[in-house]
Amino acid sequence: MKEGPDIARIAALIGDPARANILTALMSGKALTASELAAEAGVGLPTASSHLRKLEEGGLIALRKSGRHRYFTLSGGEVARVLEALMGLAAGHGHVRSRTGPKDNALRRARVCYNHLAGEMGVEMYQAMRARGFVTDEGGTLTLTQAGERFITGLGVDLATLPRSRAPLCRECLDWSARQSHLAGQLGRALFAQFIANGWARRTEGSRAIRFTPVGETAFARAFGRDGATVSTG
Template structure:
């Protein structure tokens, strides 16, 4: 008998198409009901309930109760990281869904990756802060520099007030649509929350898209303007 983590069991749970749809829907970071997840999975409620029990028993999702209502969420950021990595792998190998249309464009532009901003705008945040030297270090050990602390403070983020958790302050996350990194961690979560709180953006009511207002687009462009190539190269070096 082989020893070590049983990745085959987790892979089998995620690999079922209905369960994969359920997990993808929960990447929005929202708590959803069994009925809502059944619709996302394209199955009946009894079948969805069976899938949800398996996912809950495996520790991939958790049940949250509010009065008589029952909601499901991903069990934590670690699960979201695995799912986003699998999305990147699938996209990189050409395994894409056949759905097309404006909504796909919106998701590529800006979307929620569990609790932080992904898509082209999320990638831009990471690239610009890297180029300016506001975040530094290897991908698996990112640090927010002194200039980075000043920058996010200027955006209205009080780092000392961020919720304490095991999640790092800054973390790289592979973006499945752009195939480049975007910024996750507690700072990534705080930036998305601040964009919404200041009215720069709002979350799509039914999906993962994040839609910036014209004023929010302009403010974002000013805050995260890409530096000239020679400046970026100097900062990276």
């Protein structure tokens, strides 16, 4: 008698190329329509609708309605973490897409991973925060220190306004391109939102790539550079 979670069902849902493309597109954190996801998957709308129904029934995506409009998102951060881990596994074993170009370089430099910063800049940020004692994993749990609280507040993030949730404040997420961890959790999400709000970074239309402005590049380097200098947001 077989017992325990049925990983084969989940693996089959993710394993279809069209559905994998749909899920990857939703890693942007944006809600997308069936037509948009059909284009991402390279299939017709009826076929995409069938895939979306299967993904929704499998608990991997969620349907959101706004008036007559229907949008799809990943069902939660747990799904995003699984997808990012699979991307890392695929990249680590040489299973990468053959077409490369500027978009690939941009994605490796900085991209959104569901709701937080990933890529080289995400890894740089996390490593700097660990090196300077802003986060620590003593006891096996990643924790924001008092020095980290002061630093984060200096960047303009009001920790008191973060939603109360069972989701951890700080969490590691394995970066598929850098093969190292970047910062996720509520803190990772809050920092990414702050970078967008203060004009340091911008989303790239139709891509998960994040573009930092010249001012943002300078501010990011001052905040998370190896010299340990902090940024003035004034």
